[in-house]
Amino acid sequence: MKIQDFMITDVISVQEDIKIKDLLKSFVDHKIGGVPVVDENAHLIGIISDGDVIRYLQPDGRTIYDAFSMVFISEKEGLRHKIETSIEHNSSEIMKKKVYTVRPDDDIEKALSIFSRYHFKKIPVVDESNKVIGVISRGDIIRSVYNKVIAESDE
Numbered sequence: 001m002k003i004q005d006f007m008i009t010d011v012i013s014v015q016e017d018i019k020i021k022d023l024l025k026s027f028v029d030h031k032i033g034g035v036p037v038v039d040e041n042a043h044l045i046g047i048i049s050d051g052d053v054i055r056y057l058q059p060d061g062r063t064i065y066d067a068f069s070m071v072f073i074s075e076k077e078g079l080r081h082k083i084e085t086s087i088e089h090n091s092s093e094i095m096k097k098k099v100y101t102v103r104p105d106d107d108i109e110k111a112l113s114i115f116s117r118y119h120f121k122k123i124p125v126v127d128e129s130n131k132v133i134g135v136i137s138r139g140d141i142i143r144s145v146y147n148k149v150i151a152e153s154d155e
Contacts, residue, residue: 003111004104006144007125007134013038016045016095020056021087023048036124036132037095043130046095049121056094057082101126102136111136 013036014023026035027050034049057079100114101124111123115138125134 001108002104003102003106003108003125003136004134005148006108006111006140007104007136008140009134011036011124011132011135013042013132014048014091015039016090016092018091019087020053020089020091020094023091024053024087027053034122036099036135037091038132042132044099044101044124044126044132046092046097047099047122047124048091048095052094052096057086099124101130103127104133108141111141115141 012026012030012032014026016037016039018026023035027033034047034052036044037046037048039045100118100120102111102114104125104127114120114123122135122137124132125136127133
């Protein structure tokens with residue numbers, strides 16, 4: 001079985017200069033948990049998952065130093081404040097640049113190996129020029145395995 005048998009081709013992607021608030025709107029509007037980040041020619045340059053956003057929005061503690069002694073203040077910045085000060089930032093700040101990809105003619109075992117080893121939820125499918133032509137998710141594989149293999153054998 002090949003990647004092309006499992007992948008979806010209706011890909012929602014973003015460019016690296018998208019604001020975080022617009023990225024979140026895209027996640028909500030399309031009911032997705034991650035997107036490939038592409039350049040103006042749809043070539044893959046990174047990926048952002050909902051987990052990346054959550055880690056980015058996690059409020060930070062802060063350390064204050066004065067001239068006479070070091071003092072650690074374990075004061076948490078509030079989530080609302082972190083969101084308000086971050087939503088206008090470019091998504092490139094949270095984009096992962098090291099991305100594992102597959103090609104449509106790769107065997108499905110390649111995707112399964114990446115999913116199991118790195119615990120990703122989605123993998124971009126690219127052509128020979130690194131242009132995003134699809135994505136494959138863990139859910140896509142589970143649904144396809146059931147529909148194409150298990151359901152057919154039960155008939």
